[in-house]
Amino acid sequence: MAKGYVEINKKACKGCWYCVSVCPKKVLAEGDEANAKGFLTVTKANPDDCIGCGICALMCPDSALTVFKED
Amino acid sequence: MMKQITKIPAAIDLEKGSNDFCPGCLHSASFKIVSQTLDEMGLFDKSAYVQGVGCCANALGYIRIDTIACPHGRGCAVAGAMKRCMPDTFIMTYQGDGDLAAIGMAETMHSANRGDNITVIFVNNGIYGMTGGQLAPTTLLGARTTTTPFGRNANEHGYPMHMCELINTLEAPSYIARVTCTDPANIRKAQKCVRDAFQHQLDGKGFSFVEFISNCPTNWGMTPLQSLDHIKNVVLNEYPLGVFRDK
Numbered sequence: 001m002a003k004g005y006v007e008i009n010k011k012a013c014k015g016c017w018y019c020v021s022v023c024p025k026k027v028l029a030e031g032d033e034a035n036a037k038g039f040l041t042v043t044k045a046n047p048d049d050c051i052g053c054g055i056c057a058l059m060c061p062d063s064a065l066t067v068f069k070e071d
Numbered sequence: 072m073m074k075q076i077t078k079i080p081a082a083i084d085l086e087k088g089s090n091d092f093c094p095g096c097l098h099s100a101s102f103k104i105v106s107q108t109l110d111e112m113g114l115f116d117k118s119a120y121v122q123g124v125g126c127c128a129n130a131l132g133y134i135r136i137d138t139i140a141c142p143h144g145r146g147c148a149v150a151g152a153m154k155r156c157m158p159d160t161f162i163m164t165y166q167g168d169g170d171l172a173a174i175g176m177a178e179t180m181h182s183a184n185r186g187d188n189i190t191v192i193f194v195n196n197g198i199y200g201m202t203g204g205q206l207a208p209t210t211l212l213g214a215r216t217t218t219t220p221f222g223r224n225a226n227e228h229g230y231p232m233h234m235c236e237l238i239n240t241l242e243a244p245s246y247i248a249r250v251t252c253t254d255p256a257n258i259r260k261a262q263k264c265v266r267d268a269f270q271h272q273l274d275g276k277g278f279s280f281v282e283f284i285s286n287c288p289t290n291w292g293m294t295p296l297q298s299l300d301h302i303k304n305v306v307l308n309e310y311p312l313g314v315f316r317d318k
Contacts, residue, residue, distance in 0.1 A: 004073075005073055009085065011085070012085050012090065014093075014094035014095070015094055016094045016095030016295035016296075017295065017296060018095065018295065018296070018299075021296055022254070022255060037089070039094060052076065054076050054077050055255050057077035058077070058255050058258055058259075059100075059254075059255055059258065061092070061095070061096065061097060061098075061099035061100035061103065061252075062090055062092075062099050063079045063080075063083055063085060063099075063103060065077070066075065066077055066078075066079070067075075067076050067077045068073035068074060068075050068076065069073065069074055069076045070072070070073060070074075071072045071073070071074040
């Protein structure tokens with residue numbers, strides 16, 4: 001069971017990959033699915049490894065990520 | 072039981088419209104830090120925001136905050152007047168380098184010299200982003216832009232303008248800092264500097280100024296991640312980070 005969970009707002013994501021570069025557990029990965037604006041959006045490669053640190057959401061310029069953590 | 076640990080700031084409304092900044096633009100990151108700080112300090116519903124001209128105006132599409140869009144470069148003059156008329160309202164300006172350091176130089180320096188009780192957020196990406204990548208006063212030496220295709224040359228185009236250092240020569244300003252948002256550690260430092268700058272205005276100490284070193288992946292011709300490396304390796308050598316004044 002993962003300790004954390006990341007919710008991706010595909011509409012807001014622009015595919016800058018800042019979150020992918022800072023994720024300590026490599027949970028996030030560069031995706032190949034485009035949103036309505038034509039930007040490739042981020043995807044979750046290893047969702048079970050998420051520790052809910054929130055660094056991806058801190059780094060995301062476009063507020064596309066929301067992080068939940070085990071209480 | 073999963074608990075939400077990050078929150079979208081009240082000033083950002085992703086449902087309202089589109090965020091028109093380019094992918095990887097740190098304008099969105101600096102505006103996010105500013106709006107998070109407004110939330111933390113409980114200023115969201117008693118603040119007004121002066122919007123400069125340039126790329127920073129792309130924020131108008133997705134923000135939810137009382138805004139006045141002023142003529143090019145006149146942000147500090149408009150904000151100073153607003154603060155005099157409404158002393159209880161929290162007033163900040165959000166301007167880019169073409170707005171604040173080029174056409175708005177006189178307004179900015181005189182506002183700082185008068186010690187207007189406002190907070191200025193200055194986003195410096197070293198280029199005119201919206202108009203297509205022309206030379207800005209803050210462009211680095213040797214940098215190629217559409218108006219300096221062979222690179223900025225000191226004999227012809229002068230040297231980069233250091234706004235924090237210039238304002239630091241004046242007597243009146245109370246808080247001057249230069250920050251960046253290239254990595255999580257610097258984002259935390261930037262949050263603290265913005266909080267301190269806002270506190271200076273709330274305490275009535277006078278002019279507070281925070282410069283964000285930003286990027287422009289589109290006009291620098293780089294990917295977003297390359298532009299962050301360029302900031303860390305090249306731009307920060309010219310523009311050192313730090314708190315220049317805190318009185």
